[in-house]
Amino acid sequence: MKSQTSERRVRVLLAKPGLDGHDAGARFVARVLRDAGMEVIYMGIRQTPEQIVQAAVQEDVDVIGLSILSGAHMEFTRRILRLLKEEHMDHVTVLVGGIIPSQDKDALRKMGVKEVFTPGAMPNDIVNSITRQVRH
Amino acid sequence: MKNEDRVTFSGTQLKSIFNPSDIRDQNYRKDLNFPGNFPYTRGIEPKTYREKPWVIHTYMGFGSAEQTNQRVKYLLNLTKNARDVGISIALDLPTQVGIDPDNPLAIGEVGKIGVSLPSLRDFGILTEGVPLNEVGYINTVGSSIAPTFIAWCVCAAKLRGINPADMRVNVQNDVLKEYTARGTYIMPPEHGLKHSCDAIEYCSKKYPHWIPIAVSGYHLREAGAMTAANELGLAVSNAIAYIDALRERGLSIDKIAPSMRIFMGAGIDFLEEAAKFRATRRLWARLIRERYGSRNPQSLGLRIQCFTHGMNLTAQQPLNNIARVTIQALGAILGGVQYLHTSSYDEAHSIPTEESLRVAIRTQQIILHETSVPSVADPLGGSYYIEWLTNEIEEGAWKIVDHVDSLGGAVRAMEKGYYHRLIAEEGYRHYQKILNKEKIIVGMNEYKIDEEPAFKIFRPDPEVERRQVKRVKRIRAERDKTKIQESLGRLRRSAERGKNVIPAICDVVKADGTIGEIYQVFRDMYGEYRAPNVY
Numbered sequence: 001m002k003s004q005t006s007e008r009r010v011r012v013l014l015a016k017p018g019l020d021g022h023d024a025g026a027r028f029v030a031r032v033l034r035d036a037g038m039e040v041i042y043m044g045i046r047q048t049p050e051q052i053v054q055a056a057v058q059e060d061v062d063v064i065g066l067s068i069l070s071g072a073h074m075e076f077t078r079r080i081l082r083l084l085k086e087e088h089m090d091h092v093t094v095l096v097g098g099i100i101p102s103q104d105k106d107a108l109r110k111m112g113v114k115e116v117f118t119p120g121a122m123p124n125d126i127v128n129s130i131t132r133q134v135r136h
Numbered sequence: 137m138k139n140e141d142r143v144t145f146s147g148t149q150l151k152s153i154f155n156p157s158d159i160r161d162q163n164y165r166k167d168l169n170f171p172g173n174f175p176y177t178r179g180i181e182p183k184t185y186r187e188k189p190w191v192i193h194t195y196m197g198f199g200s201a202e203q204t205n206q207r208v209k210y211l212l213n214l215t216k217n218a219r220d221v222g223i224s225i226a227l228d229l230p231t232q233v234g235i236d237p238d239n240p241l242a243i244g245e246v247g248k249i250g251v252s253l254p255s256l257r258d259f260g261i262l263t264e265g266v267p268l269n270e271v272g273y274i275n276t277v278g279s280s281i282a283p284t285f286i287a288w289c290v291c292a293a294k295l296r297g298i299n300p301a302d303m304r305v306n307v308q309n310d311v312l313k314e315y316t317a318r319g320t321y322i323m324p325p326e327h328g329l330k331h332s333c334d335a336i337e338y339c340s341k342k343y344p345h346w347i348p349i350a351v352s353g354y355h356l357r358e359a360g361a362m363t364a365a366n367e368l369g370l371a372v373s374n375a376i377a378y379i380d381a382l383r384e385r386g387l388s389i390d391k392i393a394p395s396m397r398i399f400m401g402a403g404i405d406f407l408e409e410a411a412k413f414r415a416t417r418r419l420w421a422r423l424i425r426e427r428y429g430s431r432n433p434q435s436l437g438l439r440i441q442c443f444t445h446g447m448n449l450t451a452q453q454p455l456n457n458i459a460r461v462t463i464q465a466l467g468a469i470l471g472g473v474q475y476l477h478t479s480s481y482d483e484a485h486s487i488p489t490e491e492s493l494r495v496a497i498r499t500q501q502i503i504l505h506e507t508s509v510p511s512v513a514d515p516l517g518g519s520y521y522i523e524w525l526t527n528e529i530e531e532g533a534w535k536i537v538d539h540v541d542s543l544g545g546a547v548r549a550m551e552k553g554y555y556h557r558l559i560a561e562e563g564y565r566h567y568q569k570i571l572n573k574e575k576i577i578v579g580m581n582e583y584k585i586d587e588e589p590a591f592k593i594f595r596p597d598p599e600v601e602r603r604q605v606k607r608v609k610r611i612r613a614e615r616d617k618t619k620i621q622e623s624l625g626r627l628r629r630s631a632e633r634g635k636n637v638i639p640a641i642c643d644v645v646k647a648d649g650t651i652g653e654i655y656q657v658f659r660d661m662y663g664e665y666r667a668p669n670v671y
Binding site: 018027034042045046076079 | 229230232233240241242243244245248249314318319320321358359360450451452484485486560563564567571580590593595596666667669670671
C-alpha cells in the first residue's frame, strides 16, 4: 500500500517486554495502527529491553509501544528509557498500554513515557496520540 | 438492535421462538439419553450434583512460597471440608517458562502474577502445614513444566511421609495451547508435546486417579477464538494430538481418556454456555467411541473443568463483575461441570485481595445452597431452544475438528498458521463489534461513569524478587555439587534416549536442582520456540 503523500509514514515498533504471553491487546493495536496507515513492526512476546531498543535503532522508528499486563511495567519501562538514552534515541515517543494502576500512570509519565493507555482506551485515541506526538 | 440481528455471544442467529420442529430429528436415546449414559449429553453422573457436588476451585499464588502458603491456609478456612476445595497454584512467569529468579529475563517478574517456585525447597514451604492428602485437588496450570510440578508433588509428599497415591494432583499440562494462545512455551511444539505426554503417561501408570491433563479451550477463546464451537473444536483437536501421541507409545485409549479433562470457559451468555457444556460431553463421547473404539464409561464420560471467562469482565465499574461472574457460574452449573473456578471482581486489575477472593467463593456457595439448581440433573434438557443450540455448537465444533484433521492434525495445523489466523481474525472482529457498539458492554462502551472511584487492589511485595534471588543462590551454594551434576547428566541422557523424563527430574529436584537448570537441559537440546506474530 502506497502512502498518499510524499511524507514518510509513521513507523511504530510494538512489543511485549517480559515473559507474559497474553498478546490479544497488542495484536489488536498493531492492526488498528496498520489500518490507520502506519508502518507497524510487531516484535511479539517475550522481548528483553535490550532487544526492543536494538530493534528501535535498526528500524529507525518514531514510536515504541509497550504492552505490559504482568505488573512489571515500572521495571521494564525504566530500563527501556535508560537504554534509549544511551543510544541517543530519546527522541522516540514511548507509549505504554496495559493493566497499569493509576498511581503508576503518573510515575511512568514522569519517567518520560508520553502516554499510558489502560482498559477502555479507544483505538482512535491511540492513533490520534501517535499522530500528535510525532508531528511535534 | 434490529430484530433480525439477535444473535448469541458466538454470533448464532436466533429466532424469537423455538419449537418442536427445530429438533425434529432428535432421538432421545441416541442424542440425549439419561444422565450417566452414552452420549452423556445430560451429564456424567446419574444424579449429577446430588451424588457429588462440583469442586470449588480458586486460583491463587503470589510472591514467595511463604506468602502463598498463608493465602492457601486462609482459603482452607473459608470452607468446611478440605475435600471440597481445589487449590490452584498460580505460578509466576519465570517458573512457568522454566527459568530461575536470578536469570536476567526474570527481572521484574518474580512473584508478580503467581508464586515463585524454583525448587523443591520452595514447594515444601508452599505446602507446609497443608494437609496434602486431604485437600480435594492440588492444581496448577504449568503447561510447559508439568513433569517438574509432578516431581515436586511426589518428592514433597514422600519427604513428609505421605504416600503420593493418597494425594490428588491436577496439572493442566496442555502445552499445545501455549503455542497459539497463552505464550508460556519453552521448546518447539513436537518436543513440548512429548514433555506433556511424559506427564500423562507417568500418572496414568503410577497415579491413575491424578489428573495429568486438562485440554484447554478457555485460553484459545480468550485469545480470540470467540465462538463456543471454535473453543470446543480447537480444544478437541489438541486432545486428539495427545491421544494419538500416547497411543504411539503403546497406551490404550482406556488408559489415556479416563485421566483427561477438558478445561472450558464459562462465558456471560449463560444459556449458550450451558448448551456448550452439553455439546462438549456429547462430542467427546462420540469421538472416543467412534474414532478410538472405546466402550468404557470412564473414557466416554468427559469431566469438565471450568473457569469463568476473564474476557467478559471489565476494568470499569469493577463491582459489576460480581453480577457477571454469578451469571457465568450459573451457566456452568446448569451445564453440569465438575469443577468451577469463579474469578474475582478485581480480575482486570490485579490478582485478588482476600475480600474479592471471598466474594468469588461465596458466589458458588450461594448457588450451591440457596438455589435448587444443583438438585435436578440437566435442568435445561428438553428445552427446544437449548437442544437446538446444543446441536448447532456440536456441529460447528465437528467442522473445526474435521478441518484440523485435514491439515494433518493439531501440530501441523499450528505450523501452517491455521490456529493463529483463526484467533487473530475472530478476535479482531469481536473487538470491532465492541468499538462500534454492535456489542454493548455495560460500563465500558455504554453506561459509563466519568470518575472511576479508586478501589483497593492487591500489590505484590516488591522485596520478593531480591529474597528469591538470594534463596536460589543459597540453595545452589549449599547442595552437593557432585549429586546435582550427576542428576542433570542423567536427565540429559534420559531425554536423548526418548525416555519418560519424570524419574530423572525427580532425581534432579531431590538434589536441589532448580527449574532453570532442568529446562536449560531441554533448551540446549531443542532450542527455544518463537511464535509467529500474526495480527
